Amino acid sequence: MNRPATGQSQAGKKPPNSMEMVRASLPKRYAREKRFQWYGRVAIGMALLFLSLLFISIVGNGYTAFQQTYVKLDVYFDPDRIDPSGDRAPDALSAGDYGGVVKQTLRNMFPEVRGRRDKRTLYGLVSTGADFKLREMVLADPSLIGETATLWVPADDDVDMLMKGHIDRSLPEEDRRLKDKQLAWIDRLVDEGRVEKRFNTTFFTAGDSREPELAGIWGAAVGSMFTLAVTLLLSFPLGVATAVYLEEFAPKNRWTDLIEVNINNLAAVPSIVFGLLGLAVFINFFGLPRSAPVVGGLVLTLMTLPTIIIASRAALKSVPPSIREAALGVGASKMQAIFHHILPLAMPGMLTGTIIGMAQALGETAPLLMIGMVAFIVDIPGGVTEPATVLPVQIYLWADSPERAFVERTSAAIMVLLAFLITMNALAVILRKRFERRW
Amino acid sequence: MTSLTESADKTVDKSFDDTTVTEAIEVEHTATVARENRETVGEQFVDTARMTCRDVDVYYSDKHAIKNVTLDIGHNEVIAMIGPSGCGKSTFLRCLNRMNDTIDGCRVSGTIEIDGQDIYHKSMDVVPLRAQVGMVFQKPNPFPKSIYENIAYGPRIHGLAQNKAELDEIVERSLERAGLWDEVKDRMEQPGTGLSGGQQQRLCIARTIAVSPEVILMDEPCSALDPIATAKVEELIDELREHYTIAIVTHSMQQAARVSQRTAYFHLGDLIEVGETNQIFTNPRHQLTEDYITGRFG
Structure with missing residues (x-):
């Protein structure tokens, strides 16, 4: 009845048995499925291969530094x-x-x-x-x-x-x-x-040095920790507050559209641009100290904020509207509905986004070069305003050094950085599992 | 007009003492109103109105979802709203406690009053309004918290309990009223989401009555439940009528006939006919109502 036109031209012939047609098409369908699964396996195999190559080369070069x-x-x-x-x-x-x-x-x-x-x-x-x-x-x-x-x-x-x-x-x-x-x-x-x-305990307890046997990663690690602490303290509350406001309170109009587009654009801005901004604004205009974790943290905050805002908004959006209605339905104010019900449910997603952002910040080098965190600093920083460097910059500095002994130390520093990253990602997984709730 | 109000009044009185209003068909008529006529027929007004809606129009951006609806909801009555999908009955229900505020581009005109107070007035605060007019939703939506916390949340944010003992009492009373106490009293600390669908819906009803509302709005509360759970909820609605005014939206005409005293039939945003439930189902005055209840469409 509702067959396409071709069906009508064949109206005189005996209609083909549909089960036969289905059976005939089956091998092709299964082959396609199998092929697709193999594509996936090959892709994963390649990823694992390159990952193991990376690890083998780094560990192989670096283990002697310990x-x-x-x-x-x-x-x-x-x-x-x-x-x-x-x-x-x-x-x-x-x-x-x-x-x-x-x-x-x-x-x-x-x-x-x-x-x-x-x-x-x-x-x-x-x-x-x-x-x-x-x-x-x-x-x-x-x-x-x-x-x-x-x-x-x-x-x-x-x-x-x-x-x-x-x-x-x-x-x-x-x-x-x-x-x-x-x-x-x-x-x-x-x-x-x-x-x-x-x-080699020196490697884990000392700051940088011109002598490879005296150089250690601890100064850079402490610098990274201070920088990331500043970044986290600023970007998490700011990012979550922005996401909550934009998602829950802000009227949907041309202005909020403009803000949203700009936040998305900011996420794609090359990080060195943030470094230039930090140099111009924080150091030259506000007169904050050069090479200090506080400035590094501020710059990385600017860089991380879009990531956190986007992830947090997605997390808020994914909370089922029925929960919102339930809270409003018993007479909770908008604020109460958000803080008592929506935020706790969105928290795992927000934390994941934050930790991904922080991991990105941990590995960031370029903007920190612009604000002087590339300096040669021997002392272990004691606060956020003291001169410091960070792990990736330390790797960059050592990779640049001519002594043969710095080659293995560069790889060892990369191992330390990767250990940091893996720890942070593991933390993200644990936090997500802990906060995850069914609804 | 006077005859209309009188008859409605009588209906409500009847419903107080007798839930099976079978012999109360007073308005005999033969000629039905034609399909093209979208004026509301039947008894829109009651004497002892808890909520009064006058000339309510609702727009979703450009869409005119509710057209000029005028309806009273009486004290301690169950009013059912029926109609084909997309006819605006849920929209209308959500106007009654301003849940539509959360929808972008939704605009409401006309007046809706509860006990003489305009709920869309500038000075009206939605928080106490929603405590006064509670709502039960189509899909059971307990908070992903313990059973106890689900019930205690409303009283806590409204400060209805001075101490833990009072709160415990409210929780117990609400669950008892919702007929759920015996089933859950030994597992109050377990998550509300772990209950069965029917239990979850009764939990939501208990959560609603824990803040002692005057009116309870139910938006197809049984559409996600099996017949046994549905029967329990219906039984519960019947018991709740003693203390609360209930407005229920339902797709099931049998359910409307079983639980309500008055029925309102909506069609494409128009309120077509309102009347005593029995009369609507046995002797509809409007052609559209008759078409719907006889299953000609919908």
Whole structure:
């Protein structure tokens, strides 16, 4: 009856058996379904492959950074060098010539080394961090002065690289970071059992340094935490409040349409533009300190806000209207309906959006370069107004450094950053599960 | 006009003492009003009106959803609103406690008064109005909270209970009135969403009566329920009539006939006929009403 025109032209013929037609089309349908499933599997396989490539290359390059070569020295805490005045005053002790003590120790261990040049190469075996270590020990316990102690001090990064097999001994001497003499000394130290690889605590507790063996990620991690704390404290309340107002209270007119379009546009603005804005507004106009987490946090807030607003609005929209009606129906005011019923139900979505935004902010580098967070900062920041750098910027800085030892530290820092990200995403999943409710 | 009011008055009086108003057909007539005539016929007015609606028009942006409806809702009566889908009966119901405010582009004109107060007046606060005129929705919509919290929420936000003991009492009384107490008294802390559909709807009714409204609006309360749950809710409506005025929208003409004293028939935004339920179903005056109840369309 309501067949298309083609049906009528065949009206004279016997109508084809529809079950036969269905059966004939079945293999094709199933094949299509199977093909589609395979596309999906291949896509997932590719994703996993690249993910594992990423992890293998990073971990493979970086795992050695978690170990550091140490050299055992028998140090004589020479009172003449450390405390020439002999009054044990802390000021005098901290100004003592610890470098001289270390050098003296090395000269004692290799008495055959003569000549300024050879001596200097000998001193290069041990990190300058050894001086600081001695000073710390003496300041903590002045009674050490005059004693001889056996202690492990970090080796120079080149020695470290040699021990980890990153320096090729077969290269001609002039192409090598370590001279033949140094190789001989190191071999002697190894034979004496004075060289050992240990867990690299410095990497997790120190700030940045020009010396790879003294450089650590903690300064950048603290900077990241301060920056993200500022970002979270500003962007979450602002974003949620904006979303609630736009979604629940604002009249739907041309102005709110304009605002919505602009929020969506902001989400797509390249992040370096926010960095320029932060430089112009926060630093130049408001005079906030350069390189400080507070400015970084403000800039990242601007960058994260659109993400949070969009996610929060979507979460509010997904709350079934029946809940809203139920609350209004028993006489709740609009505000009560929102705060007692709609917000709690939208919270998992809002938190997910927020944490995705924060994860994005954690990995952001470009805008922070513009506001000076790319500075070389050795001290671990103690507050949001002190100069700091953040994890991705630290990675960028280390990746730029010529020393071989920074290569593994760059990868190790990436591992730390990824660990942060994975933790945050896991937190998002847990929060979502906890707040999720059926309706 | 006077005869109309009198007869309506009588209807309401009758409904007080006798729920099975069978012999009360007083207005005998033979000629039915033609289909083209959209004037309301029947008894729109009652003497003891709780809510009075005069010349109510509702627009959704450009769409004229309700056209010039005039209707009284009497004290302690159950008034059923029937009609084909999209005829505006739910829209009209939602005007009675201003739930339409939440819909963008919805405009209401005319006057709707409750106990002599214009609910669309500028000075009218919707929060107490909705406490006074409660609503039960088509789909059971308990809050995703415990059974106790579902009932306690309304009294708590309105400050109806001074302390926990009073609140407990309100919760228990509301659940008892809704006939749900015995089924849930041992699991008050379990989520309301875990109940069966019929129980959820009775929970919603209990939630509504917990704030002691005067009028309860029900928007197809049984459309998502099975016949047994429906029977329970209908029984409940009959009991609630003692204390409350109930306006119910329903798709089921049997249900309208079972639970209501008066019935209003809506057709494409017009209120076609209002009258005593029995008269509407046995002797409709308007051709459209007759077409609908005899199943010619709808």
